[in-house]
Amino acid sequence: MSSIVDRVRKLVALAGSPNEHESRSAAAMACRLIREHGLQVSDPSSHARHAEREVPRRRTAGPYTRARSVRGASCRECAEPVADGEVFHDAGGAPVHGDCIPRGERP
Numbered sequence: 346m347s348s349i350v351d352r353v354r355k356l357v358a359l360a361g362s363p364n365e366h367e368s369r370s371a372a373a374m375a376c377r378l379i380r381e382h383g384l385q386v387s388d389p390s391s392h393a394r395h396a397e398r399e400v401p402r403r404r405t406a407g408p409y410t411r412a413r414s415v416r417g418a419s420c421r422e423c424a425e426p427v428a429d430g431e432v433f434h435d436a437g438g439a440p441v442h443g444d445c446i447p448r449g450e451r452p
Contacts, residue, residue: 353378376423377444409433409450415440 356375362368379386414429422445433441443451
């Protein structure tokens with residue numbers, strides 16, 4: 346688990362890069378790892394060692410279906426634009442990135 350935390354820390358640092366593409370990619374990958382591993386992000390100034398692990402609340406619900414294309418849509422989970430080829434729809438018909446869907450629920 347500590348290797349994942351170290352990787353997330355490095356990606357968060359890289360997200361401050363002046364290169365916009367590199368910055369966005371690093372931030373997206375850090376977010377994906379945080380979601381996949383159920384990590385809790387806390388303020389570094391507070392050192393609560395035994396804080397209860399908070400389960401993130403999902404905005405979307407399965408089952409998910411793959412969509413062919415969605416123009417000008419934003420992911421309901423992360424609010425970033427969705428490109429053709431990586432879009433799914435949740436049970437309510439909202440567009441969602443493939444990376445925003447939990448591993449076991451992705452079609």
